[in-house]
Amino acid sequence: MTNAPAALGSAYDMPTAAQAEQTATFALLVDNEPGVLHRVVGLFAARGYNIESLTVAETDRKSHTSRITVVTRGTRQVLDQIEAQLNKVVNVRRVHDVTRDPNGVERELALVKVRGLGAERVEALRIADIFRAKPVDTTLESFVFEISGAPSKIDKFLDLMRPLGLVEVSRTGVLSIERGLEGM
Amino acid sequence: MTAHQTIESPAPAETADRAMTGAEIVVRGLVDQGVEVLFGYPGGAVLPIYDALFHEPRLQHILVRHEQGATHAAEGYARSSGKPGVVLVTSGPGATNAITGIMDALMDSIPMVVITGQVPTHLIGTDAFQEADTVGMTRSCTKHNYLVKDVRDLPRIIHEAFKIATTGRPGPVLIDIPKDVQFAKGEYFGPHEVASTHAYNPRTKGEAGRIAEAAKLIAQARRPIFYTGGGVINAGPRASELLREFQALTGAPVTSTLMGLGAFPAADPAWLGMLGMHGTFEANNAMHDCDVMICVGARFDDRVTGRLDAFSPGSKKIHIDIDASSINKNVRVDLPIIGDAASVLEDLIAAWKAAGHQPNKAALSDWWAQIDTWRARQCLNYRASETTIKPQYAIQRLYELTKGRDTYITTEVGQHQMWAAQFYRFEEPNRWMTSGGLGTMGYGLPAALGVQLAHPGALVVDIAGEASIQMCIQELSTAIQFDLPVKIFILNNEWMGMVRQWQQLLHGERYSHSYSDSLPDFVKLAEAYGAVGIRCSDPAELDGKILEMINSDKVVVFDCRVEKHENCLPMIPSGKAHNEMIMGEVEDIGNVIGEAGAGLV
Numbered sequence: 001m002t003n004a005p006a007a008l009g010s011a012y013d014m015p016t017a018a019q020a021e022q023t024a025t026f027a028l029l030v031d032n033e034p035g036v037l038h039r040v041v042g043l044f045a046a047r048g049y050n051i052e053s054l055t056v057a058e059t060d061r062k063s064h065t066s067r068i069t070v071v072t073r074g075t076r077q078v079l080d081q082i083e084a085q086l087n088k089v090v091n092v093r094r095v096h097d098v099t100r101d102p103n104g105v106e107r108e109l110a111l112v113k114v115r116g117l118g119a120e121r122v123e124a125l126r127i128a129d130i131f132r133a134k135p136v137d138t139t140l141e142s143f144v145f146e147i148s149g150a151p152s153k154i155d156k157f158l159d160l161m162r163p164l165g166l167v168e169v170s171r172t173g174v175l176s177i178e179r180g181l182e183g184m
Numbered sequence: 185m186t187a188h189q190t191i192e193s194p195a196p197a198e199t200a201d202r203a204m205t206g207a208e209i210v211v212r213g214l215v216d217q218g219v220e221v222l223f224g225y226p227g228g229a230v231l232p233i234y235d236a237l238f239h240e241p242r243l244q245h246i247l248v249r250h251e252q253g254a255t256h257a258a259e260g261y262a263r264s265s266g267k268p269g270v271v272l273v274t275s276g277p278g279a280t281n282a283i284t285g286i287m288d289a290l291m292d293s294i295p296m297v298v299i300t301g302q303v304p305t306h307l308i309g310t311d312a313f314q315e316a317d318t319v320g321m322t323r324s325c326t327k328h329n330y331l332v333k334d335v336r337d338l339p340r341i342i343h344e345a346f347k348i349a350t351t352g353r354p355g356p357v358l359i360d361i362p363k364d365v366q367f368a369k370g371e372y373f374g375p376h377e378v379a380s381t382h383a384y385n386p387r388t389k390g391e392a393g394r395i396a397e398a399a400k401l402i403a404q405a406r407r408p409i410f411y412t413g414g415g416v417i418n419a420g421p422r423a424s425e426l427l428r429e430f431q432a433l434t435g436a437p438v439t440s441t442l443m444g445l446g447a448f449p450a451a452d453p454a455w456l457g458m459l460g461m462h463g464t465f466e467a468n469n470a471m472h473d474c475d476v477m478i479c480v481g482a483r484f485d486d487r488v489t490g491r492l493d494a495f496s497p498g499s500k501k502i503h504i505d506i507d508a509s510s511i512n513k514n515v516r517v518d519l520p521i522i523g524d525a526a527s528v529l530e531d532l533i534a535a536w537k538a539a540g541h542q543p544n545k546a547a548l549s550d551w552w553a554q555i556d557t558w559r560a561r562q563c564l565n566y567r568a569s570e571t572t573i574k575p576q577y578a579i580q581r582l583y584e585l586t587k588g589r590d591t592y593i594t595t596e597v598g599q600h601q602m603w604a605a606q607f608y609r610f611e612e613p614n615r616w617m618t619s620g621g622l623g624t625m626g627y628g629l630p631a632a633l634g635v636q637l638a639h640p641g642a643l644v645v646d647i648a649g650e651a652s653i654q655m656c657i658q659e660l661s662t663a664i665q666f667d668l669p670v671k672i673f674i675l676n677n678e679w680m681g682m683v684r685q686w687q688q689l690l691h692g693e694r695y696s697h698s699y700s701d702s703l704p705d706f707v708k709l710a711e712a713y714g715a716v717g718i719r720c721s722d723p724a725e726l727d728g729k730i731l732e733m734i735n736s737d738k739v740v741v742f743d744c745r746v747e748k749h750e751n752c753l754p755m756i757p758s759g760k761a762h763n764e765m766i767m768g769e770v771e772d773i774g775n776v777i778g779e780a781g782a783g784l785v
Contacts, residue, residue, distance in 0.1 A: 084509035090328040093383040
């Protein structure tokens with residue numbers, strides 16, 4: 001490529017940098033068909049959108065629907081564009097912007113392996129208890145904790161585990177649902 | 185996990201008629217969808233469908249010479265007739281060759297149904313002969329696509345494909361059918377007997393409140409402008425009529441994108457010509473200075489907007505589009521209306537009349553006076569020549585000599601395409617077929633074949649360049665076989681003209697690989713195919729030879745030798761605004777565009 005255009009604003013250099021980026025969580029109900037996940041992921045890749053986390057599973061066998069929850073980042077304009085593009089996919093039945101919904105609930109589950117001896121091991125167990133993380137495996141020098149909650153809570157837990165011997169993390173990515181009586 | 189079709193009204197008496205093979209279901213489905221013509225190329229994985237076609241007199245199959253030709257021919261057929269174009273090709277290379285035309289149809293919103301053969305289900309994933317992951321490869325270049333794994337799904341999928349391709353924002357839909365599914369016995373169900381398994385249901389009616397607001401905004405405007413696009417053409421001839429009616433009520437000038445030419449008549453005094461990179465001075469300046477912009481079925485493409493942060497800075501923008509994702513994609517608009525162009529224009533006219541709106545005559549008269557000063561620049565002027573044929577002159581003469589006829593124009597991509605857009609004047613929609621979004625060289629000749637099939641008695645001219653035409657030149661053979669007397673009008677300057685122009689403007693006149701040495705003798709080439717070849721290099725002979733071409737009832741290849749170094753102007757250089765156009769009379773053209781502009785496309 002040639003020298004990057006610096007100050008020019010064409011469609012290739014849209015002045016989006018000035019706008020603040022934010023995180024958004026979209027919940028999608030999709031037809032449970034082969035390739036539907038690829039359609040959604042491919043759309044993000046083709047248009048240069050980020051995926052920070054992604055979860056997908058069949059949720060209603062009878063009506064052949066799956067639910068995809070995708071966490072992404074962008075300016076407001078980009079997030080609106082993502083929502084509009086997702087709505088265009090024929091297999092996508094509904095798109096819901098959970099982040100903008102005051103009734104949106106977001107939860108994530110993580111499995112966290114911590115290795116340590118002595119006081120550090122005790123401290124890890126104590127902090128896990130505060131966070132209501134549950135040991136699902138233990139050896140004499142390690143724990144595997146299961147923790148669920150808002151992504152920020154899990155981040156905080158990991159921060160605290162790091163100096164105590166954090167070895168490995170596996171996270172599900174965000175799941176979401178709306179409070180109240182109504183379904184999506 | 186696929187949902188099989190649910191039958192709304194089973195008719196037991198007809199069960200005997202319903203039993204057929206997958207291949208027969210395909211053919212029957214096409215007939216029931218009203219298909220008359222399909223463009224295709226046989227191969228191992230579609231032989232059962234070709235076998236079923238053998239017994240079906242209601243479908244005319246046009247055998248192309250390359251699958252790309254089939255897709256462009258289907259596009260030309262669709263765009264000139266409003267009906268979906270249908271393509272039938274084999275697996276592997278058949279499908280990959282078709283991809284360029286499928287992408288072209290997606291970019292230009294052309295309704296198209298592509299049926300591809302696939303290796304038998306049990307061989308999928310084994311790298312079988314002529315196997316390709318067709319649905320995987322075409323996911324991003326189709327509106328929707330299907331791999332049919334069970335013959336029971338086939339009737340539903342065929343009918344669904346036509347619905348998706350032709351409604352909402354039109355586009356290509358691909359159906360990949362493994363060979364064993366084509367052989368399998370199944371039951372056929374008609375278009376009204378199958379139920380969709382998904383929630384596809386595009387919105388066509390605009391929101392009434394916003395339409396009333398838009399009418400008010402337009403009535404209050406002092407410097408309004410209509411910026412219309414291919415969506416008006418796609419919405420059908422009625423949309424063009426309504427556009428003309430609404431323009432007459434508002435008195436606003438009209439400009440259009442490349443794809444929208446013909447929706448508003450070029451003969452109308454309110455017509456400003458095309459806008460954008462090679463648009464007219466008056467259209468671009470009016471866009472820049474307007475106070476209310478009424479965008480109908482256009483998508484603020486980068487070729488239209490130029491520099492985004494200087495795009496029509498002082499205007500309130502109304503955007504009518506059937507595709508919600510076109511709203512606020514490139515340009516933030518003030519009043520979006522999601523709906524079909526015809527439906528929304530109809531409602532706008534009703535809202536205008538119901539509210540008793542009147543345009544601001546005094547302000548409009550000032551606006552038109554301003555526009556007239558821009559028009560006085562005569563931005564399309566070029567230096568005439570008595571010794572060489574100027575390409576602009578060639579198009580002007582072609583226009584003058586064909587305008588009284590039932591004429592359809594297709595183009596390839598490059599300078600000749602822009603000159604055609606600037607100098608050929610369209611009075612009606614569906615008369616102009618060009619590859620706008622994807623910019624596909626090789627589009628024009630196969631597209632012309634599709635147009636000729638849809639309009640057998642019409643004069644169909646492919647305005648071409650000598651480089652573009654060679655990308656699908658093999659379709660001359662198709663034209664001869666099916667007696668489709670298209671005229672190929674080649675503006676031959678021996679250069680990839682638009683590439684050469686950009687190299688001159690942006691790359692220090694380093695003409696890297698843009699000259700075609702060893703060009704064929706187009707006259708002899710035409711004759712080799714069984715067509716008529718005509719050559720002209722003298723302006724004085726041009727009229728006579730053009731008449732010879734259009735009066736011929738055969739396929740004609742016209743090798744029009746034009747000025748080799750003519751630039752296509754005026755031009756908004758990359759990275760510049762609408763009111764910073766390069767005009768025809770600039771001398772030091774190599775220094776107009778800054779270094780930063782060279783980095784843009």
